[in-house]
Amino acid sequence: MTLELSHLHRRYAGFAALDDVSLRIEPGEFLALLGPSGSGKTTLLRILAGLDYPDSGSVRQNDRDLLAVDARQRKVGLVFQHYALFRHLTVSENVAFGLRIRPRKSRPSRAEINERVERLLKRVQLDDLGKRYTSQLSGGQRQRVALARALAVEPDLLLLDEPFGALDAQVRVALRRWLRNLHEELGLTSVFVTHDQEEALELADRVAVMNRGRIEQIGTPEAIYQQPATPFVCEFIGKNNRIPLQRANGVLTGGQRQLGADPWPGNAVGSAIGYVRPEHLLVSSAPSQGGWAAQLRHIYLAGGVAHLELDVPALGQVLEADMSSDEVAQRGLQPGQALVVQPRLITAFPLNAQGEADAAARHVLQPQAAP
Amino acid sequence: MARQRRRVLPGFGISLGYALTYLGLIVLLPLAALVWKASALDVDGWLRLLSAPRTLAALKLSFGGALIAALFNAVAGLLVAWVLVRYRFPGRRLIDALVDLPFALPTAVAGIALTAIYAPNGWLGQYLLPLGIKIAYAPAGVLVAMIFVGFPYVVRTLQPVLETLDRDVEEAAESLGATRLQTFVRVIVPALLPTLLTGFALALARAVGEYGSVIFIAGNIPLRSEIAPLLIVQKLEQFDYAGAAALGTVMLGFSLLLLVAIALLQRWSGRWAERGA
Numbered sequence: 001m002t003l004e005l006s007h008l009h010r011r012y013a014g015f016a017a018l019d020d021v022s023l024r025i026e027p028g029e030f031l032a033l034l035g036p037s038g039s040g041k042t043t044l045l046r047i048l049a050g051l052d053y054p055d056s057g058s059v060r061q062n063d064r065d066l067l068a069v070d071a072r073q074r075k076v077g078l079v080f081q082h083y084a085l086f087r088h089l090t091v092s093e094n095v096a097f098g099l100r101i102r103p104r105k106s107r108p109s110r111a112e113i114n115e116r117v118e119r120l121l122k123r124v125q126l127d128d129l130g131k132r133y134t135s136q137l138s139g140g141q142r143q144r145v146a147l148a149r150a151l152a153v154e155p156d157l158l159l160l161d162e163p164f165g166a167l168d169a170q171v172r173v174a175l176r177r178w179l180r181n182l183h184e185e186l187g188l189t190s191v192f193v194t195h196d197q198e199e200a201l202e203l204a205d206r207v208a209v210m211n212r213g214r215i216e217q218i219g220t221p222e223a224i225y226q227q228p229a230t231p232f233v234c235e236f237i238g239k240n241n242r243i244p245l246q247r248a249n250g251v252l253t254g255g256q257r258q259l260g261a262d263p264w265p266g267n268a269v270g271s272a273i274g275y276v277r278p279e280h281l282l283v284s285s286a287p288s289q290g291g292w293a294a295q296l297r298h299i300y301l302a303g304g305v306a307h308l309e310l311d312v313p314a315l316g317q318v319l320e321a322d323m324s325s326d327e328v329a330q331r332g333l334q335p336g337q338a339l340v341v342q343p344r345l346i347t348a349f350p351l352n353a354q355g356e357a358d359a360a361a362r363h364v365l366q367p368q369a370a371p
Numbered sequence: 372m373a374r375q376r377r378r379v380l381p382g383f384g385i386s387l388g389y390a391l392t393y394l395g396l397i398v399l400l401p402l403a404a405l406v407w408k409a410s411a412l413d414v415d416g417w418l419r420l421l422s423a424p425r426t427l428a429a430l431k432l433s434f435g436g437a438l439i440a441a442l443f444n445a446v447a448g449l450l451v452a453w454v455l456v457r458y459r460f461p462g463r464r465l466i467d468a469l470v471d472l473p474f475a476l477p478t479a480v481a482g483i484a485l486t487a488i489y490a491p492n493g494w495l496g497q498y499l500l501p502l503g504i505k506i507a508y509a510p511a512g513v514l515v516a517m518i519f520v521g522f523p524y525v526v527r528t529l530q531p532v533l534e535t536l537d538r539d540v541e542e543a544a545e546s547l548g549a550t551r552l553q554t555f556v557r558v559i560v561p562a563l564l565p566t567l568l569t570g571f572a573l574a575l576a577r578a579v580g581e582y583g584s585v586i587f588i589a590g591n592i593p594l595r596s597e598i599a600p601l602l603i604v605q606k607l608e609q610f611d612y613a614g615a616a617a618l619g620t621v622m623l624g625f626s627l628l629l630l631v632a633i634a635l636l637q638r639w640s641g642r643w644a645e646r647g648a
Contacts (some may be wrong), residue, residue: 051542071545078546084539088561088643098547101557133643146543153547 448525
């Protein structure tokens with residue numbers, strides 16, 4: 001089942017929740033909608049669920065107009081951040097709800113319903129808790145009940161709205177891996193909304209990064225992380241050092257060091273912006289060409305990786321570089337030490353006269369390491 | 372050394388003692404006096420009182436009327452609370468404030484106002500009478516007054532619960548294929564039922580105890596539109612203190628029975644909620 005969303009617009013009083021969003025969701029795909037709050041990701045999910053409608057644009061399922069189908073008939077399984085379970089029903093009754101309310105002619109027999117509920121509870125590993133009320137369950141268990149309830153009606157599409165948002169960190173990681181396995185077993189097309197990039201990158205086949213009602217970039221987790229397409233994605237996904245760059249006489253410079261040839265010779269305005277990931281900053285003790293003199297201010301040890309905070313006077317800012325903790329120990333790095341940093345990979349965008357970055361003119365620089 | 376359990380707020384002993392003393396003075400002592408006074412009546416007197424058609428008719432009207440009025444208020448109150456919580460419209464705040472009016476209005480004033488409207492020559496009464504509907508000076512008048520005084524209780528108990536009712540749950544039901552009616556009957560009403568019963572019990576208690584407004588509109592025709600509290604007042608006026616106390620005791624017993632029954636029903640309807648702390 002392919003879902004084709006095209007040119008969706010949705011405005012709430014003076015604010016564009018969705019601004020010309022087009023997207024194709026492939027059968028069996030696990031898609032993440034990732035973005036900060038107010039980016040339109042939940043609106044998009046609600047439109048898919050039939051709980052909200054776009055002002056213009058279309059949603060087609062194979063060759064059917066999905067917007068003409070109301071929420072009740074869409075065969076969509078919906079899982080909410082705060083579970084939205086029926087508190088007055090037991091776990092089994094919750095799961096059976098979608099089947100029991102069907103009109104008599106399409107309702108399975110009582111035995112069939114019981115059998116299906118039992119199978120689903122087994123699948124979500126809650127088979128001995130069927131008689132409990134939901135107030136007697138933990139957060140992770142409740143979310144699995146919500147999932148079983150959504151799966152009971154055999155949906156074509158599973159929608160999850162911040163499904164792990166209300167859980168504590170350990171349960172979150174465990175449940176997320178479990179959900180990934182379940183998705184692979186069922187092969188159900190799933191879309192989930194999150195503001196947690198780690199979750200999106202770990203779980204999804206493809207990630208759509210949203211900002212201000214638009215999709216900034218859509219691609220595999222690797223592509224989103226390794227080849228961020230816009231300044232927003234650079235800043236939102238992972239860590240990035242933001243460095244101002246200057247262009248003059250056909251040369252691109254940053255912090256008074258030449259970084260390479262000017263990639264945008266036709267463009268008249270003289271400045272640009274560059275993003276360097278902490279792992280793409282080479283830290284050395286010897287002075288070299290193309291590098292910036294820096295002073296090591298602080299070392300944050302985070303398990304296997306150490307984050308180095310480096311003060312670079314030439315840029316007038318502090319950069320963060322990553323290095324393995326072992327290497328920090330081997331080289332005997334100490335705060336206060338004078339070092340040299342060199343960017344190895346810069347994602348750069350030219351700025352226009354208003355200081356706005358041009359995402360379409362994105363350029364990736366690999367400054368030569370000093371001999 | 373025994374370890375003492377620590378509480379965040381000190382003074383459990385004192386506050387419990389105070390609460391019990393207060394409850395004893397304000398509630399239990401007068402009730403005990405009532406029962407004590409009623410015990411002055413001998414068996415014969417009790418039998419005579421309880422078999423008198425006038426007593427039976429009055430009790431039936433008081434409790435039957437109060438039950439019907441409370442049921443009506445439960446439905447109408449749910450509707451009003453729903454509208455006030457779920458919709459935003461001009462004048463909402465004003466209507467919200469109006470709900471409390473029956474609380475604040477002296478009941479005699481309410482009774483006179485209702486009588487003025489529903490009397491055979493009143494604003495509404497003059498149109499209802501040709502249709503064969505007589506409200507003032509009839510049992511129906513008792514109902515109208517009881518509905519009036521009990522109305523705010525249901526609205527005010529439901530409002531806060533309706534406000535916290537999770538919309539997600541309704542949307543979940545919808546996406547599982549539930550119609551609006553199914554969502555209302557199978558999801559919303561069960562969630563509200565314990566609170567609805569609280570409001571119902573309060574409205575019922577208020578209606579059973581109501582005196583001021585009812586006596587103005589009821590016409591107080593013996594065997595027809597005479598409520599039990601009025602009968603008590605009449606006995607007092609005839610210096611039949613024991614009889615008045617006995618009738619009061621009967622009302623007390625009935626009320627207690629009803630309230631206990633509602634409490635049990637309420638506990639059953641909220642069996643799914645988290646228990647304990």
